[in-house]
Amino acid sequence: MDVAWMRAALGDMLADVEALVTCESPSADLAAVARSADVVARVGTRRLGVEPDRIVLDGRTHLRWRLGDGPVRLLLLGHHDTVWPLGSLITHPFTVDGDVLRGPGCLDMKAGVVMALHAAAALQSADALGDRASVTILITGDEEIGSPSSRELIEAEAARCAAALVLEASADGGALKTERKGVSVYQVRVAGRAAHAGLEPERGINAAVELAHQLLAVSALGPADRGTTVTPTLTTAGTTTNTVPAAGEFAVDVRVRDAGEQARVDAALHGLRPVLDGARLEVTGGPNRPPLSADASAWLYARAEVLAANLGLPPLTAAAVGGGSDGNLTAGVGTPTLDGLGAVGGGAHADNEHVLIAELPRRAALVAALVADCAHGLASVANRAQSIAPILVGTDDDERQ
Numbered sequence: 001m002d003v004a005w006m007r008a009a010l011g012d013m014l015a016d017v018e019a020l021v022t023c024e025s026p027s028a029d030l031a032a033v034a035r036s037a038d039v040v041a042r043v044g045t046r047r048l049g050v051e052p053d054r055i056v057l058d059g060r061t062h063l064r065w066r067l068g069d070g071p072v073r074l075l076l077l078g079h080h081d082t083v084w085p086l087g088s089l090i091t092h093p094f095t096v097d098g099d100v101l102r103g104p105g106c107l108d109m110k111a112g113v114v115m116a117l118h119a120a121a122a123l124q125s126a127d128a129l130g131d132r133a134s135v136t137i138l139i140t141g142d143e144e145i146g147s148p149s150s151r152e153l154i155e156a157e158a159a160r161c162a163a164a165l166v167l168e169a170s171a172d173g174g175a176l177k178t179e180r181k182g183v184s185v186y187q188v189r190v191a192g193r194a195a196h197a198g199l200e201p202e203r204g205i206n207a208a209v210e211l212a213h214q215l216l217a218v219s220a221l222g223p224a225d226r227g228t229t230v231t232p233t234l235t236t237a238g239t240t241t242n243t244v245p246a247a248g249e250f251a252v253d254v255r256v257r258d259a260g261e262q263a264r265v266d267a268a269l270h271g272l273r274p275v276l277d278g279a280r281l282e283v284t285g286g287p288n289r290p291p292l293s294a295d296a297s298a299w300l301y302a303r304a305e306v307l308a309a310n311l312g313l314p315p316l317t318a319a320a321v322g323g324g325s326d327g328n329l330t331a332g333v334g335t336p337t338l339d340g341l342g343a344v345g346g347g348a349h350a351d352n353e354h355v356l357i358a359e360l361p362r363r364a365a366l367v368a369a370l371v372a373d374c375a376h377g378l379a380s381v382a383n384r385a386q387s388i389a390p391i392l393v394g395t396d397d398d399e400r401q
């Protein structure tokens with residue numbers, strides 16, 4: 001189950017990545033996502049000898065394998081949908097060139113899905129789970145659009161697990177993602193009153209001017225020193241060039257490092273009041289993904305560093321990133337979470353998306369080692385997650401918020 005073992009499986013891994021990448025799966029296309037789920041199910045069944053549960057929620061297809069029956073429960077989490085529209089294979093075909101593999105969604109995160117399946121297969125054949133641990137592999141179909149249908153499923157699975165390992169792509173240079181910002185999204189709508197801009201503009205209430213006041217107020221909410229960003233994005237107002245705008249609206253993208261900031265910004269957004277006489281204001285939206293804080297990943301990352309050294313891998317690096325993933329959801333229910341354990345490469349969502357092939361067996365071996373280590377280290381402890389993390393890291397601190 002070491003790197004050499006995984007390297008022997010590299011041919012199979014590449015074939016599996018090709019099978020997944022060549023079945024396009026844009027999140028919004030339910031039929032395409034269902035077809036992709038069929039491919040993932042077939043590949044996984046071949047590797048694991050077990051068929052997955054096929055869970056269809058709001059038409060979106062998610063897959064779940066449960067392996068082993070020990071008391072220590074661990075979650076391997078990934079998604080098989082991508083941001084690439086149907087037809088992307090024509091302009092971005094699957095290719096293997098030297099150490100570089102390309103194709104739509106290869107890095108984010110079809111290679112990661114394959115790594116999870118092969119890591120689990122290695123654990124099975126080494127009998128590393130035994131009666132100590134059980135592993136749930138959850139591969140969802142709507143991560144790229146914010147997990148609207150899979151969120152509750154992910155949270156429920158994570159809540160029963162002692163740790164969640166997320167096979168999203170690593171950050172630059174192969175860094176694991178030990179911190180992800182929380183995400184909130186808002187819509188600010190302004191209602192004024194239309195009037196002819198030439199004949200009687202004074203009878204109007206200019207929604208664009210009100211909007212301008214609110215844009216400035218909102219953009220001042222994010223103190224950079226705390227890592228909070230509050231960014232007005234899509235903005236519209238008015239109807240014609242000679243009409244006082246009667247309505248306008250803008251979207252707000254909020255990123256925070258801790259839950260306190262998420263609550264502060266939420267209160268401030270919902271506390272906005274109109275500036276112009278007669279203007280009305282409506283704010284909708286709120287927190288979408290909670291932050292994955294450094295606390296949530298600390299002990300798993302510490303174990304990963306040791307295991308990487310044991311496997312003969314170069315020292316690991318860690319990164320705090322602004323983008324959210326389903327790792328935010330698993331951390332949000334209090335489950336220790338380590339993210340970015342998937343493929344190493346670059347260009348996610350972009351033309352130069354690629355995966356470094358030599359890293360596939362290394363990282364798959366690391367994932368397998370991490371699961372085996374958790375299974376071994378946690379087996380003697382009651383399976384309540386709250387009591388597990390502190391024991392593993394040897395501290396009495398029972399805070400997991």
Ligand SMILES: [Zn+2]
Pocket residue numbers: 079108109143168169325
């Ligand atoms: Zn992803």
